[in-house]
Amino acid sequence: MTKRIILGAVAILLVIVAAYASFFIAPQERTMGLIQRIFYFHAATAWAGEMTFFVCFLANLLYVWKRQPKYDWLGVSSAEVGLACITVVLITGPIWAHPVWGIWWTWDARLTSTFVLWLLYVSYLLLRTLIEEPERRALLSALFGIFAFLDVPLVFFSIRWWRTQHPQPVIMGGSGSGLDPTMSKVFFFSVLAMHVLAAFLIVERYVLEKMKSEFDFLAREVEAQ
Amino acid sequence: MSLFSNAAVLLGKELRTEFRSRELLTTTVVFILVVLILFSFAISPTTEESREFGPGLLWLAILFAASLMLQPCFLREQTNDTLSSLRLAVSDPFSIFLAKLIANTLFLLLTELIMLPFFAIFYNVPVLPEFHWLLLVLFLGSLGISIAGTALSAISAQARMRELLLPLLLLPLLTPVLVVSATVTVGLFEREPIVKGKGIAFLAVFDVVFLTALWLFGEYLLEE
16 A cells, blocks of 8 residues: 555656656757647657557456456556557647647558557457456457557558658657757656556556456355355 | 368358358348448549549448458357357367358458449449459458458457447457558559559458467457
8 A cells, every 4th residue: 555655656746847847947949849848748658658558468468378367457457547648649649730730630650550549449448348247358358459459560550651740750760860868858757757657557447456356256246145 | 180171161161051041241242332322422523533532432331341241250159059069069269260261251252243343333443454453452351351350250249239349349450451452452443553562461461460369369269
């Protein structure tokens, strides 16, 4: 319990510091100006969301292999937190795009694949609500999660055939890319903050799912008697 | 070897069941026809627009039809209570999937071939010049739809609201197939047909990835 409180406090503190840094420490971007500061939130949340879905994929694989309920709890927790992150990305993206590109949305590779990723995990959570029996629900949703995760790179590469409007990778991209050193420090700090926040949310959701599953078990026991 | 001989017997069973009534084939053909005609009413395209948008509409119609057609694939086994005996009969559960996905691919290809003349007439597009390439794209696309669709219909058959659930699970998953098949088909219908080899290779990669996933995880989909 104390560990969870400490993790929560650290997460909130990191997010506050990251917010301060992105507004007051990071230098103003030359062409985009103030609106570019949404980048520290938008891209950091995207990274955290993708990491969270990767955790979900690992949990799904582990469930199919080991059949322990804890992996199912981890799977659903990380899927929900990842979905929340990607929702934030899909909201902050258009807010940034409208003043910079002049449009809210474009069907380019990264936007489209993020949107399909979002849809796939909505389907994953929807599937879970439609199967009653806990073990069957855990197994089938884990298998769908595996198929969905495999699909994401395929979606991305299939849409790269279309013209891409989203900026080419700035971080760890090819030559000619790169960030101002201060910007880079602020960005990686934001990434850290968002990862810790996501970890905190997953832990909380996991504990809730565990309690829910124990409650369901007890309720069935009572009903059986 | 027993994998393939089991699959061949099961494929025979799937084909016999279907060709006894031809229910799936007739309804799917009519469904695609209705969708294509309604699309044409909705946008009333010119010849140029037909060449550009026709393939996308065709693939969308195929995708919608497939998501309905794949529905009874495992549901039929479930309602007749034949799934457990099927599982007992074969040594490797993958042969059940293999038989069903080959049958589904064949059904889809057959409906597409029946639909193609109507599509060519209504949308005024030249399907004949690069017909062998078109056939290859139709085959690879239908195979991809059938592989993913057979796996997911095993999942949705075990859930509530299964009729609605299958399209919801399947359609986002098939985004890459739709995007690439439509793009390649547009290239084939141009005045100077272009064969987009990279797209055809991509469809093959999609099929291999999902076939491998089904081979690895298929047996868990059928657990009692």
